[in-house]
Amino acid sequence: MPDIEKLERIAAQKDAQAYRALFEKFGPIVKAFMMRQGVDAATAEELAQETMLSVWRKAALYSEDKGSVATWIFAIARNLRIDYLRREKTWVELPDNYAQEASSDTSPDEAVSGEQQRSIIRRALDELPEEQRQVVILSFIEGLPHREIANRLNLPVGTVKSRIRLAYLKLRSAVGEPDQ
Amino acid sequence: MTIKRHPNPENLMSCAAGSMPEALAAVMACHMTICPRCRKELAFLDSVGAALLEDISPTPLVMKMPSPNVPARQPKSIAENSIKSDVPAPLRKFVGNRLADINWKRVTPGIWQFPIPLAKHSNSSLKLIKVGAGLKLPDHGHSGLELTLVLQGAFSDEFGSYEVGDVVEMGEDVAHAPVAAEETGCICLIASEGPMRFHGLLARIVQKFTGF
Ligand SMILES: [Zn+2]
Numbered sequence: 001m002p003d004i005e006k007l008e009r010i011a012a013q014k015d016a017q018a019y020r021a022l023f024e025k026f027g028p029i030v031k032a033f034m035m036r037q038g039v040d041a042a043t044a045e046e047l048a049q050e051t052m053l054s055v056w057r058k059a060a061l062y063s064e065d066k067g068s069v070a071t072w073i074f075a076i077a078r079n080l081r082i083d084y085l086r087r088e089k090t091w092v093e094l095p096d097n098y099a100q101e102a103s104s105d106t107s108p109d110e111a112v113s114g115e116q117q118r119s120i121i122r123r124a125l126d127e128l129p130e131e132q133r134q135v136v137i138l139s140f141i142e143g144l145p146h147r148e149i150a151n152r153l154n155l156p157v158g159t160v161k162s163r164i165r166l167a168y169l170k171l172r173s174a175v176g177e178p179d180q
Numbered sequence: 181m182t183i184k185r186h187p188n189p190e191n192l193m194s195c196a197a198g199s200m201p202e203a204l205a206a207v208m209a210c211h212m213t214i215c216p217r218c219r220k221e222l223a224f225l226d227s228v229g230a231a232l233l234e235d236i237s238p239t240p241l242v243m244k245m246p247s248p249n250v251p252a253r254q255p256k257s258i259a260e261n262s263i264k265s266d267v268p269a270p271l272r273k274f275v276g277n278r279l280a281d282i283n284w285k286r287v288t289p290g291i292w293q294f295p296i297p298l299a300k301h302s303n304s305s306l307k308l309i310k311v312g313a314g315l316k317l318p319d320h321g322h323s324g325l326e327l328t329l330v331l332q333g334a335f336s337d338e339f340g341s342y343e344v345g346d347v348v349e350m351g352e353d354v355a356h357a358p359v360a361a362e363e364t365g366c367i368c369l370i371a372s373e374g375p376m377r378f379h380g381l382l383a384r385i386v387q388k389f390t391g392f
Pocket of ligand 1 (some may be wrong): 183
């Protein structure tokens with residue numbers, strides 16, 4: 001059963017089996033993700049549970065045109081991490097805030113399915129030169145700001161930014177050019 | 181409204197990664213609320229984040245079954261998002277619904293500011309600044325990345341002119357002398373990397389104006 005169907009079942013009938021399946025697929029990864037961000041195991045556990053609880057509670061708010069289920073869960077986990085770890089306000093809201101304009105956002109010809117897009121992005125990531133992939137991973141997975149990536153790699157901040165920019169351009173052109 | 185200047189890709193990426201100093205993330209968030217193009221970019225970058233998660237080796241996690249009674253979160257109502265306001269939604273709880281009603285603090289004749297408090301260790305600072313019509317700020321440099329979002333009016337400098345919705349990035353190696361638009365003046369949201377940086381800028385401006 002595709003992830004989206006599991007989510008629909010959770011939304012419609014609080015389907016425990018569907019939830020278990022999503023939990024087993026994503027929970028342990030989210031916990032590991034939190035640990036990569038420099039969190040101790042107990043907090044990572046708590047944040048991962050909280051992420052999956054949000055999936056349960058907000059299942060009805062998910063809309064497919066905002067990306068795959070994995071993308072949605074990533075955004076939830078990221079926001080929880082910002083909230084809990086930095087004790088900062090999460091400024092960038094989850095995509096579900098914009099659900100009401102979803103249809104005007106995506107024109108039909110670029111509506112690639114979540115699964116298609118996922119494999120396109122995966123391939124593009126694998127094809128990035130190592131020095132570009134490294135900075136993307138430090139940014140997304142280790143959660144480091146540009147300045148700290150620069151310190152970690154002993155590089156000028158400008159070099160980090162240009163590597164990230166090059167990576168972005170390659171990833172972006174793999175799924176189609178951005179609008180101007 | 182056509183927005184001409186969007187944040188650079190590297191900033192969109194660290195915004196999606198959640199790895200941006202808080203003040204900069206706040207400017208990005210405010211821009212997102214008025215820029216469909218960048219919202220789409222952010223959604224794309226979220227999917228990059230999701231793809232990267234696949235490479236992480238999982239850590240065992242025991243499932244806790246949520247109670248079926250946990251209430252579902254209701255979507256934020258459309259009404260809430262369409263309140264008549266010239267303040268981007270993420271800022272409203274700090275400054276209210278109208279730029280005109282902000283409790284501006286005067287810095288020097290023609291320049292007002294309103295600082296927005298952030299987490300102590302955010303390592304960045306966030307302020308609204310209002311500059312009177314036609315007023316020219318002294319030439320100044322930046323000691324870290326500065327992101328400026330135009331909220332009302334317009335301003336220009338030697339690199340271009342900027343209107344409502346535009347995001348202007350100033351790197352640490354860049355100096356400029358901004359001038360507020362003749363008719364309207366301008367109100368901007370400014371985020372500076374590193375603590376107290378913008379403070380430093382204002383201090384220098386005051387210095388030039390007052391001769392202290
Ligand atoms: Zn934009």
